[in-house]
Amino acid sequence: MSAELAELIPTPDQLRLDAERPWPGLVAFREADAAFFHGRDSDIANLYRMVMRERLTVLFGMSGLGKTSLLQAGLFPKLRDENLLPIRIRLDYADQSPPLLQQIKQAIVVFAGAAKVESPPVQNGETLWEYFHKKGAVFWNTRNRVMTPVLVFDQFEEVFTLGRDNPARAAEIKEIIGELADLIEGHCPETVKSRLDQYPEEAQQYAFNHHPYKLVFSLREDFLADFEGLRRQIPSVIHNRLRLRSMHGEQALQVVTKAGGHLVDTDVALAIVNFVAAAQASGSPLLEELDIEPALLSLICHELNEKRIQIGATQIGAALLAGSSAEILEGFYERCLANQAPELRHFIEDRLITTSGYRDSVAYESALETSGVTAEMLGRLVEQRLLRAEDWSGQRRIELIHDVLTGVVRKSRDQRRLGEQWDEHHEAVLKDWRQRTAAASEAHYKLASSFRRQNLVWGFTVVIFSSVVGASLFPIMAVPEAIHPVWKLAIISISVATAILVALQTFLRFGERAEKHVIAADWYASVCRDIYQLLAFSTEERGSPKDCLDRIRKEISKIGQQSPEIDDRLWKVMVAKYGVEHHEALLKDWRQHHEALLKDWRQHHEALLKDWRQRTAAASEAHYKLASGLRKKNLMLGVPLVTSSNVVGTGVVAVPEDIIPPAFKIALLLNGIGTAILVTLQTFLRFGERAEKHLIAADWYASVCRDIDTLSTEERARPKECLDRIRKEISKIRQQSPEIGDRLWKVMATKYGVDIAYPLAH
Amino acid sequence: MERGAVFLSYASEDRPTVGLIRDALEQVGIDVWFDRDELGGGDAWKSKILRNIESCCLFIPIMSSNTLTPKRREFRTEWYYAREEHIKGRPDLRFIIPVTIDDTNAQSPGLVSWLREIQWVALPGGQATPEFVELVRTLFRDYQRSRVATA
Numbered sequence: 013m014s015a016e017l018a019e020l021i022p023t024p025d026q027l028r029l030d031a032e033r034p035w036p037g038l039v040a041f042r043e044a045d046a047a048f049f050h051g052r053d054s055d056i057a058n059l060y061r062m063v064m065r066e067r068l069t070v071l072f073g074m075s076g077l078g079k080t081s082l083l084q085a086g087l088f089p090k091l092r093d094e095n096l097l098p099i100r101i102r103l104d105y106a107d108q109s110p111p112l113l114q115q116i117k118q119a120i121v122v123f124a125g126a127a128k129v130e131s132p133p134v135q136n137g138e139t140l141w142e143y144f145h146k147k148g149a150v151f152w153n154t155r156n157r158v159m160t161p162v163l164v165f166d167q168f169e170e171v172f173t174l175g176r177d178n179p180a181r182a183a184e185i186k187e188i189i190g191e192l193a194d195l196i197e198g199h200c201p202e203t204v205k206s207r208l209d210q211y212p213e214e215a216q217q218y219a220f221n222h223h224p225y226k227l228v229f230s231l232r233e234d235f236l237a238d239f240e241g242l243r244r245q246i247p248s249v250i251h252n253r254l255r256l257r258s259m260h261g262e263q264a265l266q267v268v269t270k271a272g273g274h275l276v277d278t279d280v281a282l283a284i285v286n287f288v289a290a291a292q293a294s295g296s297p298l299l300e301e302l303d304i305e306p307a308l309l310s311l312i313c314h315e316l317n318e319k320r321i322q323i324g325a326t327q328i329g330a331a332l333l334a335g336s337s338a339e340i341l342e343g344f345y346e347r348c349l350a351n352q353a354p355e356l357r358h359f360i361e362d363r364l365i366t367t368s369g370y371r372d373s374v375a376y377e378s379a380l381e382t383s384g385v386t387a388e389m390l391g392r393l394v395e396q397r398l399l400r401a402e403d404w405s406g407q408r409r410i411e412l413i414h415d416v417l418t419g420v421v422r423k424s425r426d427q428r429r430l431g432e433q434w435d436e437h438h439e440a441v442l443k444d445w446r447q448r449t450a451a452a453s454e455a456h457y458k459l460a461s462s463f464r465r466q467n468l469v470w471g472f473t474v475v476i477f478s479s480v481v482g483a484s485l486f487p488i489m490a491v492p493e494a495i496h497p498v499w500k501l502a503i504i505s506i507s508v509a510t511a512i513l514v515a516l517q518t519f520l521r522f523g524e525r526a527e528k529h530v531i532a533a534d535w536y537a538s539v540c541r542d543i544y545q546l547l548a549f550s551t552e553e554r555g556s557p558k559d560c561l562d563r564i565r566k567e568i569s570k571i572g573q574q575s576p577e578i579d580d581r582l583w584k585v586m587v588a589k590y591g592v593e594h595h596e597a598l599l600k601d602w603r604q605h606h607e608a609l610l611k612d613w614r615q616h617h618e619a620l621l622k623d624w625r626q627r628t629a630a631a632s633e634a635h636y637k638l639a640s641g642l643r644k645k646n647l648m649l650g651v652p653l654v655t656s657s658n659v660v661g662t663g664v665v666a667v668p669e670d671i672i673p674p675a676f677k678i679a680l681l682l683n684g685i686g687t688a689i690l691v692t693l694q695t696f697l698r699f700g701e702r703a704e705k706h707l708i709a710a711d712w713y714a715s716v717c718r719d720i721d722t723l724s725t726e727e728r729a730r731p732k733e734c735l736d737r738i739r740k741e742i743s744k745i746r747q748q749s750p751e752i753g754d755r756l757w758k759v760m761a762t763k764y765g766v767d768i769a770y771p772l773a774h
Numbered sequence: 775m776e777r778g779a780v781f782l783s784y785a786s787e788d789r790p791t792v793g794l795i796r797d798a799l800e801q802v803g804i805d806v807w808f809d810r811d812e813l814g815g816g817d818a819w820k821s822k823i824l825r826n827i828e829s830c831c832l833f834i835p836i837m838s839s840n841t842l843t844p845k846r847r848e849f850r851t852e853w854y855y856a857r858e859e860h861i862k863g864r865p866d867l868r869f870i871i872p873v874t875i876d877d878t879n880a881q882s883p884g885l886v887s888w889l890r891e892i893q894w895v896a897l898p899g900g901q902a903t904p905e906f907v908e909l910v911r912t913l914f915r916d917y918q919r920s921r922v923a924t925a
Contacts, residue, residue: 155803156915158922222923 032321034271037314037344037397038307038414040078041085049085050270051263051306052078056086059254063087063162063226064094066252068196070239071230073256075415076307079230080166082256087164087228092127096226097151097159099123102166103188105174105181106375109407112181112188116140120161128154131161141194141201144225145218162226163195169235173370193245198223232415259306261285261299267309275317276328287333288312307416308341314397315340345420348398355384360399361425364412369422373411376401431551433724438557441722442543444592445564449540451586452571455578456533463526470517477510511658519654525576532575539567558724565722569715577639577707617731621720623766624738628717630764631745634752635710639703646699653690656683702750709749716741778917779805780910781830783852785840786810791875791900792836798902804914810848820851827855828863831917832910837874837894842884850886857888868913875900 029036034048041049059082062069073079088098101119103112110118117134124131132149143149144161151159175185194201200208200220208215231239233255243249259267268281276284282299288309289302320328349357359382363374379385390410393399400413412421484503488495543564546554554560578586586592659680720738727734752760760766775781780799784792796806807826827833833856835841841849860869872880872894880890895906 150915150919152915153803155805156911156918158915158918160922224922 031272031274033314033317034275035267035310035313035317037311038416039397039400040080040414043084043088046085046089048271049081051259051266052082052086055082055254055256056090059083059087060090062252062254063091063096063228066248067198067223067226068246068248068252069226069228070249070253071228071256072233072236072239072253074233074258076305077256077258078306078310079232079256081306083164083166083228083230091162095153095157095159097124097127097129097153097161098164099161100164100166103170103175104373104407104409105170105178106373106409107178107180108375112184113140113191116163116188117143120163124151124161127159129159139194139201139204140191141199142204142218144195145200145220145222147217147219150224158224160224160226162228164228164230166230168229168231168239172235172238173366174372189242189245192227193242195223195225196227196246196248259304259309261289261302261304264288264302264304264306264309265299267306268313272313272317275320275326280328280330280333283330283333284312284316284328285309305416307414311344311416312340315344341416342420345398345417345424348393348396352389353384355382356389356393357424357428359385360393360412361421361428364399364410365418365421365425369418371412371415371418373409376408376410379410427552427555430556431554434551434554434557438561438722439547441561442547442564445568446540446543446547447590447592449536449543449568451583451590451592452578453533453536453540454589455582455586456529456536456575458582459576459578460526460529460533463522463529466520467517467522467526470513470520470522474510474513474517477506477513481507481510508659512655515654515658516651519650528576532571535571535575539564539571542567558722558726561722565715565718569711569718572711572714573708577636577643579640617735620735621723621728621738624742625717625720626764626766628713628720628742630757630760630766631752632710632713632717633763634756634760635706635713635749637756638750638752639706639710642699642703642706645697646703649690649694649697649699653687653694656687656690659683705750709745712745712749716745775807775826775829776805777829778831778914778921779807779829780832780834780914781807781827781852781856782834782836783849783856784836785838785847785849787840788836788838788875791838794900795834795836795873795875795897795902798907799910802907802911804911823848823852824855827852827859832868832913833859833870834910835870835872835889837872837878837882837885837889838876839878842878842882844884853886853889871895871909871913873897873906 029041029045029048036045036048059069059071071079071083083098083100088100091098099119100123101116103115105112109115117140120131121134123129130152132143132146132151134143151161153159171185171189175181191201193199198221200218229239229249239249264285265281268276268284269278273281285299285302285304288304316328316332319332349360359379363379363382364372366372376390379390380387390399390401394401394410397413398417399410401408401410412418481503484499484506488500488503492500546560546564716738719741723734782792782796792808796808799806807830810823833852835849835853835856841847856870870892872889872892874894874896875898879896880892880894895909897903897906
């Protein structure tokens with residue numbers, strides 16, 4: 013790496029903690045930060061005791077509990093005080109990195125050099141056992157004291173994550189585990205034994221029973237089972253282990269007050285601890301029962317402190333504590349990436365976590381080869397402590413600063429990837445649906461308004477007529493002789509007309525129908541607003557196109573099923589007004605757009621799907637037509653029936669016998685017979701009921717048609733599953749729907765280009 | 775005194791010159807015990823001297839014309855105790871290395887006889903040679919290593 017590039021990455025000194033910034037956020041505490049590391053006194057003492065007691069110590073705990081901090085700022089200073097030399101090793105499994113054994117030897121040389129410790133010379137081809145067991149192989153400090161090296165393997169679980177992800181390293185990992193097993197168990201390696209059998213004099217070089225070194229493995233608790241899988245080779249892995257737990261409230265309070273007591277008063281410190289605890293839903297009011305993740309606590313303290321510095325306050329006040337800790341975590345991530353090129357976010361989310369969401373690292377040089385990612389950007393993120401740049405085996409690598417961030421990064425990545433699935437077709441479908449729902453909403457409002465108007469006119473007429481009848485009946489009954497027969501006939505006629513009007517009002521249900529149209533109009537308008545909002549969102553915010561379109565499609569189908577019909581004439585007017593495109597045009601666009609993606613979709617599957625799509629569209633329209641026809645017939649039969657039955661009723665009951673001419677009586681009789689015939693026909697032909705059934709079928713077919721139009725590429729990639737589902741749905745509709753009739757089906761089939769000889773749906 | 779330090783035994787008149795030797799040794803990280811004055815006097819002094827000699831890794835009597843006197847001086851007591859420790863405690867180790875800082879040598883008159891039998895190192899004017907420093911460091915490290923091994 014060039015010197016000028018190196019300058020852009022802050023050195024550890026630049027990030028060192030001080031009294032103004034005593035919390036490192038997500039960065040682990042380093043040895044130099046030991047003065048600010050609090051709340052882990054008993055863990056440090058326990059770990060130190062265990063390290064001194066046995067050759068191997070295992071430290072494990074969940075991510076975010078501060079294992080690295082405990083090692084670096086807690087254990088390491090104590091080890092140095094007792095003439096032990098901590099050598100922190102984090103193996104790098106990237107392809108271009110040096111062999112693992114070489115990395116360990118290199119770390120020994122580097123850490124010894126940094127501590128001014130004279131270390132035995134490293135020789136090529138030498139096993140770790142040989143290196144440490146050679147007589148005279150002693151680590152001397154500047155005061156000529158013997159230093160005992162402690163190989164501290166931090167984040168050892170990466171053997172099971174990154175190591176396994178890289179098959180090229182598999183054999184090497186096996187070898188290194190063997191080397192470590194020999195060291196830990198104090199066994200002379202088989203290769204060395206064979207050599208010594210051949211050259212026994214060389215045995216003098218080694219001290220077989222002296223093991224002047226120690227090892228510490230630190231790993232995440234969720235990999236403990238994998239780790240214990242090593243126990244056949246390394247029986248010691250199940251002994252001398254320290255499980256690091258989350259902090260309780262008292263420890264957390266020490267983190268806040270001991271490190272930054274001057275920056276926060278006790279009440280606010282308590283509030284911060286409770287705030288972090290609440291974020292983890294422990295909910296206990298007792299301080300010692302709280303359960304706190306140190307990484308989160310440190311981040312929140314760090315973020316609050318940064319806010320304090322920003323506003324120039326001397327202390328962190330209670331007012332700064334707003335939102336939730338999860339929001340602070342997400343906010344931290346988003347703030348780091350605010351006003352940055354999208355490529356930087358893509359780089360972090362695609363390269364710095366694995367597919368399954370584990371932390372990964374990238375060589376610095378390689379990161380800079382990423383289009384749109386510059387050294388300045390990376391340097392800034394390192395300064396903001398989102399990323400860490402660290403030299404591993406002589407190579408600078410970039411990674412997320414802490415595992416606690418992987419959840420946020422993964423969530424953002426998944427959301428972004430869902431957004432990336434949106435294409436022109438999905439967008440066009442959404443726009444088409446927006447126009448359709450807007451058109452449907454207006455159509456229903458218009459119909460509602462028209463029915464209300466009719467209801468009003470009808471109602472007003474009925475009220476007037478019935479008032480006239482009511483007002484006239486009393487004089488007719490009281491003084492019939494004073495009323496002229498012509499007036500009597502007129503009043504009787506008005507009575508009959510009123511009865512007819514009332515009956516028709518009941519039959520035609522103008523008010524009720526108006527209400528239903530209003531409900532449908534509101535519902536469509538609500539979906540339309542929903543779509544408008546979705547279109548205003550970024551594709552990331554919309555989520556998966558499949559889920560999104562499915563949700564809208566189901567909602568539209570539900571409204572369609574539960575709403576009254578819009579007649580063809582009005583719908584055509586609305587379609588013209590809102591410029592609704594025909595689905596077929598969309599489907600065509602979509603086919604062209606997805607051509608490349610449909611390689612696996614076999615030709616006949618495609619043909620079948622297209623055929624089904626057209627059949628369901630044809631069937632839907634046919635059912636709508638039939639429903640419409642039957643409703644008209646229902647009306648044609650119903651209106652005369654209501655009229656004639658009222659004439660019969662009022663004629664027989666209300667008209668006085670003396671004023672009925674014989675011809676009128678005959679007419680009434682014939683009307684009675686006609687009414688009886690109409691009633692019989694209505695019962696027999698069930699126009700209304702049949703219309704309802706056709707309408708249900710029409711809506712159902714339309715829903716399946718929309719389903720086919722919005723099939724996702726993923727669904728189409730599994731043709732059998734996809735076709736099975738649609739086929740079953742079509743069969744179900746077919747079984748539960750009335751017949752269309754050959755003549756109409758032929759017309760529809762021709763319109764939609766469906767092959768009649770291949771009756772799939774009909 | 776730090777356990778395992780190098781004991782410098784000298785005549786108080788030679789203190790400035792011996793200070794040069796002490797500096798040379800301390801520069802390479804060797805603990806040196808030099809400040810005899812801090813122990814006070816009387817019986818307490820004797821027992822502390824004895825304890826320090828028992829716990830040092832190397833005894834270096836600094837020889838000069840000032841040490842050729844037959845008078846009862848503190849350094850003669852130290853020689854006596856060192857001789858005892860060598861014979862009783864560490865007969866096989868190189869424990870006493872006499873260093874001369876002037877013309878005095880093993881043949882000079884007035885010396886106790888056993889000092890004549892040990893190999894001397896000449897550091898005229900207290901100028902420590904690299905060979906001398908390395909020799910002391912090796913013996914110092916041997917002692918430190920044996921301590922770790924028996925710990």
